[in-house]
Amino acid sequence: DGGITQSPKYLFRKEGQNVTLSCEQNLNHDAMYWYRQDPGQGLRLIYYSQIVNDFQKGDIAEGYSVSREKKESFPLTVTSAQKNPTAFYLCASSIGRGRIGTEAFFGQGTRLTVV
Amino acid sequence: AQSVTQPDIHITVSEGASLELRCNYSYGATPYLFWYVQSPGQGLQLLLKYFSGDTLVQGIKGFEAEFKRSQSSFNLRKPSVHWSDAAEYFCAVGEGMDSSYKLIFGSGTRLLVRP
Numbered sequence: 439d440g441g442i443t444q445s446p447k448y449l450f451r452k453e454g455q456n457v458t459l460s461c462e463q464n465l466n467h468d469a470m471y472w473y474r475q476d477p478g479q480g481l482r483l484i485y486y487s488q489i490v491n492d493f494q495k496g497d498i499a500e501g502y503s504v505s506r507e508k509k510e511s512f513p514l515t516v517t518s519a520q521k522n523p524t525a526f527y528l529c530a531s532s533i534g535r536g537r538i539g540t541e542a543f544f545g546q547g548t549r550l551t552v553v
Numbered sequence: 554a555q556s557v558t559q560p561d562i563h564i565t566v567s568e569g570a571s572l573e574l575r576c577n578y579s580y581g582a583t584p585y586l587f588w589y590v591q592s593p594g595q596g597l598q599l600l601l602k603y604f605s606g607d608t609l610v611q612g613i614k615g616f617e618a619e620f621k622r623s624q625s626s627f628n629l630r631k632p633s634v635h636w637s638d639a640a641e642y643f644c645a646v647g648e649g650m651d652s653s654y655k656l657i658f659g660s661g662t663r664l665l666v667r668p
Binding site for chain 1: 559562585587589594595596597598599602643647649650651652653654655656657658659660661
């Protein structure tokens, strides 16, 4: 089945540690996105990438890092610099290739909790 | 930058009653508009989208939305709500050109359905 796979579903992190959230897609989409969701705040864009080896900061990139070495994969690292990392993280993809106006397809999310 | 406002945080309707969820967007030359639904702890599913043409858009699960340029609105409607419609609903707008294209989301409206 084509889709977006996020892993793990639940992740616990100790303060001061870096953690990496996985996002893989087999939809042959060029564009991928990472959003953070907090209650009452909707989805806020962390990073996005329209093409391999290129990515751009979203509205809340501080304390996060990404890489896009393969078209299928867009991992997100939550670093120790992120002061309040407990949240629900959603990965998405869209066709891209300069085609604006397209919708995004979402994974099932990763819930990160700092303990 | 474009923005999306969903003025209602929570809405409660009785099963079988009609529903309208409000969405307002900031000015954009050609707005690309979307409605998504999210069940608890899950990713987002696309309900419908508007790019151009007919201002009344039909989506999945019996939902429709009407684009009104004069009011900068894209309200979601359903004539008869089912208990399974209880979820959180997000309005989104596509922003940017080519490599900077991304989706900006509203803060969401949580729908509760009374038996």
